[in-house]
Amino acid sequence: MKTLMVQGTTSDAGKSTLVAGLCRVFARKNYKVAPFKPQNMALNSAVTPCGGEIGRAQALQAVAANVALDTDFNPILLKPNSDTGAQVIIHGKAISNMEAAKYHDYKKVAMEAVLQSHGRLVNAYDMIMVEGAGSPAEINLRENDIANMGFATQVNCPVIIIADIDKGGVFAHLVGTLMLLSEEEQALVKGFVINRFRGDIGLLQSGLDWLEERTGKPVLGVLPYLHSLNLDAEDAVAMDNVLEDKQLSVAVLLLPHISNHTDFDVLRLHPNVDLRYVRHTQSIGSVDLIIIPGSKNVISDFTFVQSQTWSAEIKRHLRYGGKVLGVCGGLQMLGKSISDPLGVESSVQHITTLGLVDFTTQLSAQKTLTQVSGSCKLDDNDVAIAGYEIHCGQSHGPAMARPFLYFSAHPNGTEQDGFICDDNQIAGTYLHGLFDNTEAASAILRWASEGHLDNDMFDLNKHRETQLERLADVCEQYLDITKITAITCGE
Template identity: 80%
Template sequence: MKTLMIQGTTSDAGKSTLVAGLCRVLARRGLQVAPFKPQNMALNSAVTPCGGEIGRAQALQAIAAKVELSTDFNPILLKPNSDTGAQVIIHGRAISNMEAAKYQDYKKVAMQAVLASHQRLDAQYQAILVEGAGSPAEINLRENDIANMGFACEVNCPVIIVADIDKGGVFAHLVGTLALLSEAEQALVKGFVINRFRGDIGLLQSGLDWLEAYTNKPVLGVLPYLHSLNLDAEDAVTVENHVTDKQLSVRVLLLPHISNHTDFDSLRLHPNVDLRYVRHGERIGAADLIIIPGSKNVISDLAFLQSQSWQAEILRHLRFGGKVLGICGGLQMLGKAILDPDGVESTQQSIEALSLADFTTTLTNNKTLTQVSGHCLLADTYEAIHGYEIHCGVSDGPALDSPFMHFTEHPTGQIKDGFISSDKQVVGTYLHGLFDNPNAAKAILTWASDGRMQALGFDLAKHREQQLERLADTCEQYLNIEEILALLSTDK
């Protein structure tokens, strides 16, 4: 077996989903398959067992492939911290912040990291399914490309191009993308997949016939629009929340640099939780729980929060007995001040925080990346909880003497995390994924509702498995799997 790459005509064409579906299809056939994305730009990330950082989509694809997470699955991760700059993460470790122009020159170095990871995976797995980034037809990004055709040409792998028909103009997208590639790149394209089709396939057939005749390349399948398919999002915030029994209202502040918003997927899918994101220019309004999420630029996002008059609304919410939860960067905002003397995230060296707890945070270049386990201390039962940490800050102060959780397992030997305020209205934690533990989520939801809500948290892992199986079944039914497998064959 060998490498197959999925590229898209646009962002959100369905590359991540198609790779995840094919990973599960191949895994069900007993093949050892690895997902791979040479370069990812996203603020949603996951921590590997070795303490590295990769894109959330590759973590999902690894689950689909039934393999342990590895930093080789996503050797280059870019986490934007401004409109023109990003933190550059190579093989799971942050190396520096770079402006876009500087990174363009750095791509030659980054390509070597990409090829090293691919070589290691090639030695370990029977098949490698590669996800491109954005579109291969972005003229301004073609030089030194490592994310799309630059990589495909380097390793000489076949390419399938996927397009989203729900956006409209699907044939123009496919033909136009192909036309903007070089002859050598066009030769690597072995077929097309059309995604998110609704309606009578018979009405599309004449277009498919024309496309195959015009390009001399096959259509390898037309995937239907899968309503209510819920999988971990790579970047876009999913705001749909259809609640049948509103026992608890939760508001999440949608910060400009919000990170790891997948923390709230379990709440969004919970049948008794009314989860809504509060956007720029909106008021928070009445709620049981306000959540301040993680942030890739915590000082800038705190200044944004204050500019929206949300700080005054949070204080009013607390006066009326509401609850506030801060996660990671949100935890840091709950303290007295945030200091960034070395310019880790921004040029602003300090900011006065919300002063809802007595501690101060200093941002450092040493990034914490760990998978952890422990016990949540919000309830007398000390529910087991596990998750991961991704942060650049060190918090210190007396408020942390009343922790949110005690660790039973932490790579650094740390024994506690976060805080619970003396009146139990404000809680902060560095832990991501805390709502993914049904029993621990129950303790948090019970606290947030003053005991009204006793239901377990939503079992996200079980739901994810159901969705991946549904996706794989759809791929088996609507794609020419045997022809796709033939593309992976060394005898091709």
């Protein structure tokens, strides 16, 4: 018994964060730890060294555990492409698009993939820290469940339930969740964690005593509200970084199916960048740089762009000398058209796009998934750049004769990516994570600001490490790590 599962009373209760914290705590104690999430639903993903795709939360947890990314950390990834359907990714590779009802029946097959991955991790690691999804008490989702108690009962692993006290009703959440579980499932629950507490812990003690007496389960800790904890977000777009004394203003279009918005975390945290997301019905306004981000359903999202005032505003922005950057799906929208003859993402087979750059895009069934490195040339110097690609489209046209970057090596033999227009105002790339490298981010921001931005770059990797260490310190201070270790190891 070396698998511990963290389930939550609600979405955003703190499951991802607690698993990341425990991964770092046990890694610091020299355990070889693996994160694991049987089934994840998210549009933010990461690419593994072997060319697979996993959820962003498991990528962060792998960093916390000091281990390389592995598709076994997240065997089932669902990427929504409509209100009722999603792309189904198993062991890092997309197998098909499914409507919710069809996937519900498919879960029995998906469970086999989950158990295969877990079995491999058990043989390779000292501990496996598992993250559940949503809540185990969703009555309508319990049949054929693979994300919460369905998995826990299959492998007979202990479970911790975490609840967010900041939402209110924490004792009702915990007791209610426990009571909605079967006797077998309740027996697997070994304790509770309360998250995001503010104030005097003494005022909470009577409630903790009641909870333990009422349920017969121990409270394993009360985690404080961690102000300014900035870690890679899995779903929700993080808050804007709006500065009064700004050197560069950036607007990111908040598309309905925006993917990998963590690309812009560096800009959000940069001390000299005013970053904001432009939402439905909002105008872009006066900015230095407009970014059109990635999209899981690019044709649908471009239709949304057309329904706003954004197309006209982008063209006016360019007339006044502003810069525009398209990333992945955003790159595709800048061209003349997008075709989807096989229905990879949409039932619409062809759409005319912004037409700002001379190229066209066609979506194909084969998804490009790879980690890449190379150099970009936005000024007189070649700047090292690295990131990852997740896309189905291939773009071709005269604009690609002046590429955004040159690959040092690419698994597909591709030598270059994207474009920079001759007037130096518009650039596009398929590369995600392009701002994560400080030197590359600095070069892109110099391009966007015409060289007026102070060369005071934000180091995201260093920041992430600082935040993970802070999280682990808090976990060690406020959780009963000795008891959690004993629970995990079956003692």
